[in-house]
Amino acid sequence: MSDLNLRELHNTEFPIPDELQSNLAITSLSKVYNWSRRSSMWPLLFGLACCAIEMIGTAASRFDFSRFGMEVMRGSPRQSDLMIVSGTVTKKMIVPIVRLYNQMPEPKYVLAMGACASGGGPFKEGYNVVSGVDKYLPVDVYVPGCPPTPQALIHGLIALQKKIDGQSLANMDDVPWYGVGPSEPTPIPILGPDVIDPRQMDIIRRQAELAALGKPYGVRELPAPQMKAVVAAKGAAPAAAAADGGEVDAAKAERLRKREEALARKHAAKGE
Numbered sequence: 001m002s003d004l005n006l007r008e009l010h011n012t013e014f015p016i017p018d019e020l021q022s023n024l025a026i027t028s029l030s031k032v033y034n035w036s037r038r039s040s041m042w043p044l045l046f047g048l049a050c051c052a053i054e055m056i057g058t059a060a061s062r063f064d065f066s067r068f069g070m071e072v073m074r075g076s077p078r079q080s081d082l083m084i085v086s087g088t089v090t091k092k093m094i095v096p097i098v099r100l101y102n103q104m105p106e107p108k109y110v111l112a113m114g115a116c117a118s119g120g121g122p123f124k125e126g127y128n129v130v131s132g133v134d135k136y137l138p139v140d141v142y143v144p145g146c147p148p149t150p151q152a153l154i155h156g157l158i159a160l161q162k163k164i165d166g167q168s169l170a171n172m173d174d175v176p177w178y179g180v181g182p183s184e185p186t187p188i189p190i191l192g193p194d195v196i197d198p199r200q201m202d203i204i205r206r207q208a209e210l211a212a213l214g215k216p217y218g219v220r221e222l223p224a225p226q227m228k229a230v231v232a233a234k235g236a237a238p239a240a241a242a243a244d245g246g247e248v249d250a251a252k253a254e255r256l257r258k259r260e261e262a263l264a265r266k267h268a269a270k271g272e
Contacts, residue, residue, distance in 0.1 A: 030169045037081075037107065038069075038161040044080035044100065045073040049087025051114040051147040058150040068157055077103040082160070083137075084153075088116040088123060089130045091195040095188060098136055102185040106177030109164075111156055112139045115146040122146070136189060136197065 047055060058065050065071065074080045077100045089097065101110070112133055115121035120131035133139060140163060143156035167174040177183060187198035196204065210217035 030167070031165075033169060034164050034167055038164040040069045040072075041082045041109075041157075041160070042072045042074050042080050043070055043082045043084050044077055044104065045075050046100075047086050048089065048093060049114075049116065051086035051117070054147045054150055055084060055086045055113065055153060058153045063150040063154060065154060065157060068154075068161070070157065077101070078105060080104055081108050083108065083110045084113055085110065085117040085133045085137075085139075086113040088121065089133050090128050091130055091189075091191060092128070094130050094133070094136055094195060095191050097133070098186055098188045101137055102188070106183060107175070109140045109160060110137050111141045111143065111160060113143045113153060113156070114148055115144060118142045118144065130195070137186060 047053075057063065059071065059073065070082070077083075081104065083097075083101060083104065085097065101108070110133070112118045116123060116129070117133050118139075120126075120129055123129040124131050130136070141156045141160045143152050145152050148156075169175055169178070172178065190196040190198060207217040
């Protein structure tokens, strides 16, 4: 609010009498609505790994993100509207994270803090780490770093506030929570031998049916022109091998002869 010129609130198409300019201001409903939301973001209080220490430092007195109206970190998802995913997301933890996200009321936002939450980080190829929380939740802001500093997190929070400022109540794509009917919950992943996204159950079911029939599954097929070229190349390979067979046998015999001569010279030098 420090960069807001209050005099601009009176420069509208609706003139305000001079005697009322100190008491009235005209603005849009979207601006008032967005200002109230951006200035009272309540983060959900939980941490996953080392990024959570930086998040705690951001809330402490040196950086103090209560300046942005975010000091009320709630322990209940039903009282929160900002999820800060701070740290490594394992396949075991993605299940309760999605469940907590579904319990948050609209409007709600997700901030991926750090390289692990954004894309897996140094554990991207690990057997138990999710390669980015955005594979399961809609992420609004990414904060890079390993771990990011409190200044980087504050920059991400300011970016989220700017995103909220740009939303309009007249556009249902910006505010889908005002659409017709309740919003569909995000499918909760199923944790088994591996984490399964319920949205991919049709693909998994088709692959299982092909595997039960003994047919190939999970194999990427080439486009028809490339497939024809591969088949033609495979058919031409035996003919080329047969034509070059004589030369290959002769070269092999020559290598064997030279090897036997070298062994004979070695035995002779040792007096055997």
